[in-house]
Amino acid sequence: MGTYADRAQVVAAFALPVLLVAVAGWFAWNETWNRAESELSRTADGASELSERVFSSAILAARLTNNILTGVSDQELRQDEALYNEQVATIMAEVSGSNMISVSDRNGILTLMSGKYPAPRVSVADREWVQALQGSDPPPVYVGAQSVGRVAGYPFFSVSIPRRGSGDDVVPGTYEGNINVSLDPLEIAAELRTTTQEDDDVLSLVRADGAILASTRGTGNPAPRVPSTSPLLKMIGQGAKRGIYEGESIGLRDGIPLGRGILIAFTQVGNLPVYATVSRTPAVIIAPWLQTMTALLAVGLPTSLALGFLSLTSLRRRDALGKSEAELRAAFESAATGTALLDSGTNRILKVNKRLCAMAGRDARELIGMPLDRLLQAPAKGSGRPAEIGSETTTGLSQLECPDGSIRWIELGTAPVVSQRIQDPSLVIATFHDVTERKESEERQILLAREVDHRAKNALAIVQALVRMERDPPIASYVKRVEGRIHALARSHELLAKDGWQGAALEDLLDDELSVYRDGAQVTVEGPPVVVTSDAVQPLSIVLHELATNAVKHGALATPAGILSVSWRHDIQTGELELCWDEKRGTRPGASVAAGGSGIAIIRGSVEQLGGRITLDVQDTGLTCRLTLPHTAITTGRSPVPVNTNSAPANTADTGADDLSGMRVLLAEDEYIVAMDMQELLERAGCVVIGPAANLKEAERLAKTERGALDAALLDVNLNGAKSIDLARDLARAGVGIVLITGYSEVLETDGHENWAQLRKPANEVEIVEALRRVGATSRRGREVEAEG
CATH class of the missing domain: 3.30.565.10 (Histidine kinase-like ATPase, C-terminal domain)
Incomplete structure (x- = not known):
């Protein structure tokens, strides 16, 4: 066949297209799984937010029912059952997925049952939620496992709270009965289905102990449980609020012989011991990758055979070498992705194709000889990792700044190439994938999720204020x-x-x-x-x-x-x-x-x-x-202007208001109804309220006027679009106790201040008073030390 160099040329001619196909397939494989993980995480977050609204609605319905029955004895409730049934039915109609609200006395006997399947006054003392709330230290809200109704035989799971303030003669603090809101797992599963666009995904609500409350796959009788060996229960036990993991494969139906299994993501539902999960089988995940590989192989294998044939011909006919090189250049130039040949020793660009020139907004003369790190910049913190040039095949994210100032997100893939015909064998093939549209889409989805979370929690805070007013x-x-x-x-x-x-x-x-x-x-x-x-x-x-x-x-x-x-x-x-x-x-x-x-x-x-x-x-x-x-x-006009996300259940514990007597508190809140409610709450606790301020400018003016006289400040993070965090930090440095309240989910940096607390909307009276008591005590201790010094 010729010299060793000639034989190496033939091998390279066959191997290079196959190598390009293999590199592209490897990148596509990783991108496929990364995209699936991202989609499942977003779906789990969306299912968690939807479920939190369902549970919050059920809890609010239970509390409104308790308010209606405050001061009503069990005997009175039985006598006027029809009247109270009508009022409770009105509340139940507003609860998504609910089919019943029931009330039982301290002996577990039903005294009221309003819903689709009314039942006689039977004993439910053996039910899980009754036994949980009869304990010595009952939770404020209890989520019951899936059960089957004794009248209609339909499955349900429950959200229950202890009944307080009944008209019966009982010792204060003892069990007075409970209020139970029953939720239909089939309706909840149907709502969960709306959070994903993949029909084969399985979405479920799982309690922290592994009990499955609802699932789009359906539930049997008895309802199934998550196996005790599941990584989900281990991560929950370690305090994880969200995560993603691979489940065990069961043959080739749920797994593939490439070391990958079922992909499962989960997110906690608010502060409840409930988690939204979504799972997807490998067969569904890799379907797009198989389509991509089919297209790559359809191009790569014929190209490999053609180049090999041209190389063999060139050995027999040296005069045909120019033609084969021209065809190789054409394949390089016509690649659908930006492609470049790099010198790994100097990291400089040796050759580029037209697609890369168009992507960078520069011609080949500008790019050839340019160091790669001058063309591509490291991404912003937390946005991914850049690809590194070396002896290994790598992939990563970088940013490309075009001459017009625009920024493009680039997924850079590199793979080493060794050619015996070149004196320096250290060459690298780099592929440039423009993923700007994908990154912008992800950022828009994150922004929309934060905005919806913020608005939903602001709405809950207003509802809470309307109820308390x-x-x-x-x-x-x-x-x-x-x-x-x-x-x-x-x-x-x-x-x-x-x-x-x-x-x-x-x-x-x-x-x-x-x-x-x-x-x-x-x-x-x-x-x-x-x-x-x-x-x-x-x-x-x-x-x-x-x-x-x-x-x-x-x-x-x-x-x-x-x-x-x-x-x-x-x-x-x-x-x-x-x-x-x-x-x-x-x-x-x-x-x-x-x-x-x-x-x-x-x-x-x-x-x-x-x-x-x-x-x-x-x-x-x-x-x-x-x-x-x-x-x-x-x-x-008709075109709207564009605009730019868990509180604990309320309880009736002692708020310790005496600790706040005389405390001077700056109040800043832009929702007027919420501000009215908070002002009344603080004054009821003995505070002297400065404000309320409805915007940042007014809050800054009041802080300046009251300089040295403030004990604490209760600030909404977002005041009509302006952030109050800088004002909070200035006041904290001056020794003022800070309580930030927000509808967003992020936790803000405290800069190491001890007299600093953060609450999420809607916050209840106990949370606000307890936070002011803590930061106010720290603030007062600081002033006492300063006075003694």
Whole structure:
């Protein structure tokens, strides 16, 4: 055949395309599994967030039921069972996946059972949740394992709380019975299915002890459990809140002979002992890789054979060498990915193809001779690892800055090549994959998840405030007022979700409140197209709900002769929105605004929260309310303006308010309803409240005015888009105790300050008081030491 060099040339001609296919296949293999891990982790996080909303709804329903039954004895409950059944059924209707709310007395006998499958007053003393809550130290919330109903025979699992404040003559602190919310595992599994786009994925809810509560694969009777040898239970036992692992393969149906098994990701559901899991078999994971390899082999093998044939021909016909080299260059140039030949000794580029030139925005003359680390920069911290040039096949992420200043994310793969025809055999083939679109998509998904988490927890905090604001009213009116405000809040969130959390049309907000009365001529609504920004939708929705509720009870809509006119205009000069709510009561004069109550305070506070102004003109003939909102709250047209995520269950333990007596606390919170609730809470605990401040500028002004006199500060991290973390750090350095409260999931750096605490929305009274007690004690000790020095 010729010399040793000639034989090596033939081998290289056959091997190089195969090597390129092998390198590309190896990169694709790792990318396939990395993509599957990323998808499963995101799916587990999404399933956890969905499940947390379901459990939070069930817990809230149980507590509202307890509030309704406060002071009601078991005997009274049996006598008026129909009345209380009706009230509890209204609460249950708002709980996703619930089919029953039941109440049992301290002996385990059912006293109330409201739901799809009512049952006689039987004993449930043997049920798991009853026995758990009868213990000496019962949990505030107990999640029961899956059971089968004794009446209809359907499976369910439960969320239960101890009953408190019954009208029975019992020793305080002893077991008074429980309230149990039953959830349908089939409905929950159907909702879990919506969090993944892969039909073969199996999603489940698993309790910390391995009990399976719900699963998209279905459950038998009895319900299965996770094996005690599962890595999931080991990681949970070690305190892991989320993770991913490979399960054991069972033959070739669930595994493949390449050392990989079933991939399983899990995420804890809030602070509950429950975990959302999602699993995917290797057969599903590698299906895209097999398609890619089929395409690569379809190109690589014919190319390998062609180059080998050309090499053999060149040995016989030296004059054909130029043609074979031209074909090799064509294969290099026409590669679908950016490709370069590197000198591993100097790390300089020796050869590039057209795809790489287009990707870098430079021509070949600029790139040839350039060191690779000058073309590609190390990625930002936490964004991946760069590929390193060496004797091993590697892959990694880097950043490429184009001449126009734009940044592209590059997945760089390198593999060594040895050629006997070159004096220096240390050559490296590098492939450049542009993954910018994938990285940007991942960042958008993370941002959206954080924003949804933040908004959901802010909404829960407002619901908590609305419930606590109404103190000691009659049960029926209390339920009706709170339900109305919560429904207004829910409707505003539905409108936001419909437009991707970017805003909502003002006319849609009005239509939600007034649609029942707009069929005739009693209500007129008129104004140009205006879109309310996402930050303003919730407060404005509550304002419109309070106005509409007042009109129905006391104003124009309380009489058939009444007329309600709503109009608005957009001032092009100032950008402000002016809205007029005008009521005429017709022939029935009388008060147009209910005396007392929290409705007017909520209206004023919510408008001021948006930076707007309000005037109320109350006459015997009707009410005129004029609102002026700043340009930051609205945008014209129908295209919304884009905008830029676990509290412990409440308990009735002693808050230790005496420790806070006289404590001067700076309060900064941009949600007016939440601010009202927190101010009342702090004053009830004996604190002197400075504020509340609705924005960062006002908080900084109050902190400067009260310099040296503050004991603690309770700050919302996000104040109308501005972060309060720098103010918190300045106050902490001055010895002020800091309590940060946020709807986001990240834990902020404390810079080593002892007098620092962080709470997540919605925070309850016990959490807030305990945090202030701790940071206030640290702050006061620091002042005493400073005074003694």
